[in-house]
Amino acid sequence: MATLTKYPTAPLKCWPKAKEIRQQYYKDYAEAHDRGGIRWSGGAWAFDAVPMGLGDDVHVMTGEPYAASIAWDRKFAQECQDATDAKGWARDLCSYMRIYWGSMYLNRFFFGGEFPKPDFYYQSQICCSHSKWDQEASLYEKVPYFCVDVCVGPYETLDESRLNYVVNQLHDSIAGMEKATGRKYDDEKLIAAVHNECRSTSLWAEICTLNKAVPAPLDEKTMFSLYVLATLQRSSKQVADYYEELRDEVKDRVARGIAAVPYERCRIITDTQPPWGFLKIYRYMEQFGVVSVGSVYTFGLEGIFAEQEDGSWGPRKTPQQLGIKIKNRDEALRVTADWNLSRPCWQHFYDPRIKTRMMLKMVNEWKLNGVILHLNRGCEGLTVGSMENRLGLIEAGVPVMTYEGNMADEKEFDERRTTSRIESFMETLGLKQIPEAAVAHAA
């Protein structure tokens, strides 16, 4: 951290394409019915490959990224939350859920027009709010609701009966969707979607792994706009293809030494969703030469990782890479169940020590100097166990800072307080503001 190096930087070439895909996604969802297509809504962790067997004109809108988009617009976010409060819901419930419900109650779609009513809700249940979110939404919209319980313990203890429990529910959900839509299910489409799901989430893990390079080719703030595609529809071919393009570009950046942050001299990771309306705290850290190279959240919300042959953390090999041919519906469902159950962000729900181990792996392999934990009042699902993660990291000698906030409710985030906490943390790390970085930032 001693000498100041200025690394070359360059904008991501495939950045605009990510934006286009996202815009098209919401447009397709809104217009699906005009073209005789199907709409479903639910969670970003729902088994999104499964409804793909209903046809090529099936469009989804996952609730969390939709609410996160609204969170950027503080005024509308507040209106949505007020509408939810007015129905008697507690203010401390998941802020994404409150925003989603509010947009539904107000019958206002963030991207214009009325709130598009789905044909059914599809969810997986691991956080207490998942099942309740779509239970309420389906009752309000008077549409069917299918919920797949994935509470089978951590992946490292998965066995046949636990896997069967999930797979059997997936089979039932297909029968339910057929009934709800009157469509005949196509197993070939499911198989293709499962392959795409594995491809896109393994590719995202590969992209995150490329961030082990110094300087980091991507900063977390940029990654927020990229990982989101997997939260929208990881089983779509378009998303998987996009990640392939992105992987190649990031590889090229690493080869050419292109940095995300020009004065990188200190590397950290964060945790959970950031306060979306205040991403400038990341810019503030850059003035100290700090780059956040990711988090268990940005990496493992959708990225699927596995231990590599050399013991390091990297992308899990897809069935295709392993030469596995998926022959029928049951095999496809078994693959998607097993694949999703290995998701890094599902493990801490059972035991915080698993997440601490992941974080410590990141500290070593991504060459980190510290960790910043967001105690996120908006999301109990990802904040569960955070204090034990803090203790585990401290015990391992890793500098840790925490700050309180809320990913989507600005009332619960104190910008000044957070900035001054960051400043003190920078001091503990022996960092001072870099005048050149501050000038670049101001410009």
Added chain:
Amino acid sequence: MIEQFKEWYINRHAYAKQWKERTGGKVIGTFCTYVPEEILVAANMLPARILGSHEPQDVTEPHIFGMFCPFCRDSLAQGLKGRFNYLDGVVLAHSCIHFRQTFNSWRIHLPVEFAYYIPMPNTAQTPHAPAYHRAEVDKFKKAIEEYAGRPIAEQDLDRGIEILNRNRRLLRKAYEHRKLDNPPLTGEEAMYMAVTSQFIDKEEHSNLLEAVLKELPQRKLPRDAGIRLMAVGSENDDAEFFKMVENVGGTVVIDEQCAGSRYFWNESVPNGDRLAAIANRYLDRPACPVKDYPAHSRFQHVLNLAKDYRAQGAIIMQEKFCDPHEGDNPRLKKYLEENGIPTLSLEFDSTNPLGPFRIRVEAFLETIRGEELF
């Protein structure tokens, strides 16, 4: 005689220590009410539910962030303060994420010989839950056998099932008396009676229940029942609150809470496959909202209880930050009101402002009385 339940409630730790000395058996802390206690009883162990103490505390902050429910923090505080230092083991059956933190911090920081997590279904309503849960109960049984160093025979399981079922039957019989115009026991007494069954040796508890049941028909309380109320919601064993309600003109005649009826309402139905009978019992019991979807199966049960016990109003007791109940309450409130049961919603912390609560309860009772006139 009924006072013994209160005595046990207050001195639960002393009781458990004495039980250990007396029997030489193991005491296992249970987290939430989904742990299949039949297995523990079959292995001659004492299941003792981990509960809070309703005192202010400052020891959990490094372990559980303050946005999680006060009950899970208060419960962990009891462990960190050494009040459960007699526990040999701890078991959690998958419930809400809040309480899982209590279990995790406990097994990380407090020395116990045996710590076991049972990943039980949350979608209790799916037809695939029974097979999965049976397999998990079987694994749990094997883990207990290994820990105890001896197998659990079929006769042991039968005994475990019958001991639990007997206790459940007797509690329901005692609750029957609350249907009377002038119930011979108050809500506060019923609360002590029900919650102590969660940590007192079941046979001893049942023996006392039997004796109390003989007395109840003759028991007359020197008080007017006043407005008949139902207590519904999250974990609540706040005796001071019940006492206050019953001092201002109400009587809690029924509850739908995990410290009360949700814990004991149904029995294991023997069907030849003992483990399946145990597993199904926990899937079929009145659900905690965390396990109640896609349908709100709980709502009808709550309404039935309100009707059977002729509750004139329901107090919805909401533990602060409790997402599962917060995810049910607005619709539950509407449902009860549409069915003629007025409600009062109160938010609970581990220690509660009894003064403001009293004013709201009095106003609620007043409204109900007003409605009675017209």
